Amino acid sequence: MSMMIASLIKPTYSQNNQEDTVRFLLPVTIQSTSINDNTLGLKVYKFDSLTLLSYRSATLDDLLRNQSPIEVISYGPGSLSTISFRGTSSNHTGLFWNGISINPPNNGMTDISLLPVAFFSDVEVQFGGSSPVFGNGNIGGSIHLNNELEYKHKNQVGLGISVGSFHDYRTNFSATFSNEQWNSSTALFFIQAKNDFPYQNPTKPGQPDEKVQNAARKGVGLLQSIGYNFNNGNLIDFNVWLQQMDREIPSSMISVPSQADQFDRSLRALLKWTRSINQGYLLVKTSYLDDFLHYTNVIDAATLSIDSKIHTKSYIAEGELKKQITENLKLGGGVHAKTDQAIVGAYDENKNQLQSSIFIAATWQIPKINWTANMNIRQGWSSDFKVPLTPSVGFEGELKKWLAVKVSISKNFRLPTMNERYWVPGGNIELQPEISWNEEVSLIISNSKAEKAGECELILTLYNSNIDDWILWLPNNDTPDIWSPVNIQKVWARGLEIQGETKHHIGNMNIQASASYAYTKSTNEEKINESYKKQLMYVPEHSGNILIRCGIKNSFISYSHVFTGDRYVLRDNSEFLPAHNYGKLSLTHQITLNKYQISLLFDIGNLWNKSYQIVQNYPMPGRSYKASIIFKFSN
Amino acid sequence: MKKIQSVAVIVLTSLFFYYGCKKEEDQPQPTPQGKYETGVLISNEGPYQTGSGSVSYFDRLTGKIEEKIFEKANGYKLGNIVQSIEYFSDRIFIVVNNSNKVEVVNSGTFESIATIENITSPRYFLAINDQKAYITSWANEVSVIDLTSYEITKTIPTQTGPEKMTKCGNKVFVLNQGGFSVDSTITVIDADSDNVLETIYVYPKPTGIQADSNGKVWVMCSGKGWNGFPQTGDSEGHLLCINPDDYSIEKDIAFPTSTNHPDKLIFNGSVDRLFYIMPDGIYDFPIESDNLNNAPFLAINKMTYQIGIDPMEGYLYLSDPVDFAQNGWVFRYNQASGAMVDSIQAGVIPGGFLFRTPILIAN
Numbered sequence: 001m002s003m004m005i006a007s008l009i010k011p012t013y014s015q016n017n018q019e020d021t022v023r024f025l026l027p028v029t030i031q032s033t034s035i036n037d038n039t040l041g042l043k044v045y046k047f048d049s050l051t052l053l054s055y056r057s058a059t060l061d062d063l064l065r066n067q068s069p070i071e072v073i074s075y076g077p078g079s080l081s082t083i084s085f086r087g088t089s090s091n092h093t094g095l096f097w098n099g100i101s102i103n104p105p106n107n108g109m110t111d112i113s114l115l116p117v118a119f120f121s122d123v124e125v126q127f128g129g130s131s132p133v134f135g136n137g138n139i140g141g142s143i144h145l146n147n148e149l150e151y152k153h154k155n156q157v158g159l160g161i162s163v164g165s166f167h168d169y170r171t172n173f174s175a176t177f178s179n180e181q182w183n184s185s186t187a188l189f190f191i192q193a194k195n196d197f198p199y200q201n202p203t204k205p206g207q208p209d210e211k212v213q214n215a216a217r218k219g220v221g222l223l224q225s226i227g228y229n230f231n232n233g234n235l236i237d238f239n240v241w242l243q244q245m246d247r248e249i250p251s252s253m254i255s256v257p258s259q260a261d262q263f264d265r266s267l268r269a270l271l272k273w274t275r276s277i278n279q280g281y282l283l284v285k286t287s288y289l290d291d292f293l294h295y296t297n298v299i300d301a302a303t304l305s306i307d308s309k310i311h312t313k314s315y316i317a318e319g320e321l322k323k324q325i326t327e328n329l330k331l332g333g334g335v336h337a338k339t340d341q342a343i344v345g346a347y348d349e350n351k352n353q354l355q356s357s358i359f360i361a362a363t364w365q366i367p368k369i370n371w372t373a374n375m376n377i378r379q380g381w382s383s384d385f386k387v388p389l390t391p392s393v394g395f396e397g398e399l400k401k402w403l404a405v406k407v408s409i410s411k412n413f414r415l416p417t418m419n420e421r422y423w424v425p426g427g428n429i430e431l432q433p434e435i436s437w438n439e440e441v442s443l444i445i446s447n448s449k450a451e452k453a454g455e456c457e458l459i460l461t462l463y464n465s466n467i468d469d470w471i472l473w474l475p476n477n478d479t480p481d482i483w484s485p486v487n488i489q490k491v492w493a494r495g496l497e498i499q500g501e502t503k504h505h506i507g508n509m510n511i512q513a514s515a516s517y518a519y520t521k522s523t524n525e526e527k528i529n530e531s532y533k534k535q536l537m538y539v540p541e542h543s544g545n546i547l548i549r550c551g552i553k554n555s556f557i558s559y560s561h562v563f564t565g566d567r568y569v570l571r572d573n574s575e576f577l578p579a580h581n582y583g584k585l586s587l588t589h590q591i592t593l594n595k596y597q598i599s600l601l602f603d604i605g606n607l608w609n610k611s612y613q614i615v616q617n618y619p620m621p622g623r624s625y626k627a628s629i630i631f632k633f634s635n
Numbered sequence: 636m637k638k639i640q641s642v643a644v645i646v647l648t649s650l651f652f653y654y655g656c657k658k659e660e661d662q663p664q665p666t667p668q669g670k671y672e673t674g675v676l677i678s679n680e681g682p683y684q685t686g687s688g689s690v691s692y693f694d695r696l697t698g699k700i701e702e703k704i705f706e707k708a709n710g711y712k713l714g715n716i717v718q719s720i721e722y723f724s725d726r727i728f729i730v731v732n733n734s735n736k737v738e739v740v741n742s743g744t745f746e747s748i749a750t751i752e753n754i755t756s757p758r759y760f761l762a763i764n765d766q767k768a769y770i771t772s773w774a775n776e777v778s779v780i781d782l783t784s785y786e787i788t789k790t791i792p793t794q795t796g797p798e799k800m801t802k803c804g805n806k807v808f809v810l811n812q813g814g815f816s817v818d819s820t821i822t823v824i825d826a827d828s829d830n831v832l833e834t835i836y837v838y839p840k841p842t843g844i845q846a847d848s849n850g851k852v853w854v855m856c857s858g859k860g861w862n863g864f865p866q867t868g869d870s871e872g873h874l875l876c877i878n879p880d881d882y883s884i885e886k887d888i889a890f891p892t893s894t895n896h897p898d899k900l901i902f903n904g905s906v907d908r909l910f911y912i913m914p915d916g917i918y919d920f921p922i923e924s925d926n927l928n929n930a931p932f933l934a935i936n937k938m939t940y941q942i943g944i945d946p947m948e949g950y951l952y953l954s955d956p957v958d959f960a961q962n963g964w965v966f967r968y969n970q971a972s973g974a975m976v977d978s979i980q981a982g983v984i985p986g987g988f989l990f991r992t993p994i995l996i997a998n
Contacts, residue, residue, distance in 0.1 A: 203712040203714070204712075205747070254687055255684070255715045255733045299773070300756065304756070425861060426864075475959055476861075476938075479862045529958065537960065569682065569686065570682070570960055571960045574961065615685060
């Protein structure tokens, strides 16, 4: 049996360390992210390696949209895609690469359609507010992308080629050379797609069949990591992630085809030093992030065009120390400093900002019973705001053999972005940080001990979140043509999440199935207008997904189905986008010949050929096909 | 609300553009048909980029509003950003900016007659005669439309960002507002030959134009800059009265500051008193005056996006799009007293009014 079978037995996306959902033991391990210890009480998903393999040629939007219950707001394949957690906004979502936040300072959100899945060995999704752990902006949840380096003898070269509908061609190349001292990992991707899919246009007379225009993209990326293990407890690694994407920006089906273009170029560099100390570790990171965006739009060739450039640079330094103090108590703490520079055509001059923070964390295992408690406190400073002190407490405990409970309470914040402060015209220098309180409780019911009967697990989560001073861009009373951000809304987001998963072995067949459902109520509680007590735009009350995977020997078949309920497209809830659902079928077959491994993948996207929209009047593709082949040579 | 016991109802409409400068020919008197022949039409721009604009129908007699009447009559959406709406000769012309088209519908039933396509960012429509009409376009031109074939027959170059037009005698005055930048000119076109007669230099951002009862052309220039966002280089607004014959400026009334800019310009039913929007409310101005009022006629502390006057009831209509992402409101005020009459819920971003006027015909 190949190693993929082994990973199949692991959950598709499941709680963090499913095997020990409740962490009875407190091993001090080196973590490139603080996701494990410090997010105690919060819900975390991790995609398994077979899922990552089958999305190897995809960008992150595709993975999250089909395989997780998170709301991905997508303007179409290859177009702007952002994440909204639990009824919050895109800029309430943290995005981390090896533990550093890569959300650019101008708008505080990342377009996940630009992030190639093949670059990461781990993709983790953390639900709920986590500012005390991760800092600014983590109100709804966060995504963690890691490329872990292993120090063991391994030489591996891989090449993946995929061809899909709508002129979609992708190539991935990877090479890892490692031994006990060194690791050099290289990943490359090329993507070229026209995304010229057909759709029926219900906004026009006779509902004509049309094709999406001006939606092509072409990009290339490189991720290079070099690590050295000193074998005395010191590890140093250096990672560079370079990429660029040139794409056309389609207009909605109700407008005339656009001629807009966008060019994104990013350079992300990270130097990391980890040192094992007695019963603990020290982690020091320094990073440089450089994002450049050039948008052009020709409305009329002779007379009217838009040309906008946004260039941001961030320098980040972080240090973290964690140590087991007694058998039951672990303490940690650290510092974080970040300076941002923005060269943005729409600002009246180049702008800088400085943000820093200190944080401490304590984890306490209550003796004799399997209960663990955790506390985090973060105090930040900013060149422009008074940053609130944000604490959190978390708790996980086993009540019965089959029943565990998790609780988390946290205070969270988002600092206004540079666009919100400096955009000319409209930027508002007087904005205050958004502040939220988040509470959640999860019940975990499982029979994972009785493995022979097949594993089952059911998780129920209730959460509540109150976000004050929520910033909205609104037209000015005296000049409606100019919009300004204002701290105006109070948002009350609360909901229920149910997730179940079961795994069975029948003969030589492995079956794994999971289903999730989320009820999300996110309303404006400030009496500003007819939006009072109404659901926020684009937040479905009901959503869910089903994943089924079946494996026999080296062949797998998996099916995913996503359901999204009605979403309002106006703040007074007077108009909505109808519910939609779509399925995806994937077939994988692996052939292993000595040192060679060949994986053949075939996907049918939107299997039932449903017509749907995620953003109003932006079509999504109907049934589509993709075939991939991945060669791997290991020595 | 006024009850009208009409024996027959005929429709004059769009009184705005036909006042003052007398029309050469009488319009044929249409027989009323269809439910939308009388009442007030409100054009709603629709959600920016993603949504469709709409037309709401307000029945003065019942006080009822009907939403999305174009979509109801035709089974498809109107398009993105409905910029303006006009009546001419039994037809309604709806200018849909971001869809580069003008929908032509039957004025009674709202059923589609034609779609005028391929005009870059069309803004306003003006009928010249039974044969042709002008449409301003952000391609910096006026498109001349054949009203039988609904084809573009030619284009007339203007300055930057042509917007509203008014016809006076045989001349059409086109405001060049500047599009995304600032312009300060008026293009005068000979409506017979479609030739440009003159480019009049006025003040930055001409925003409203209309002819008065004496046949003079009034122009409101906002001035450079935005209310609430003062910058160096801002200039004050000007209210101008222009002689349409020799283009001489007969009145040039400057606003007191370059920080508070006037916007829009409309006339009352008798075309001797005009109204405009300032940050603190709606101001009025009798045309014989030489001085601006110091205080608003209607003090308004919320957004006024569009302003209109119903020539029938004499009410002032003020639109409030709220946050541009929900249904907006239209507030009606008594033109004489300034008291609020009522409010009407319109569609998303109510941006244009068209007052259809039933007239009582005596037996």
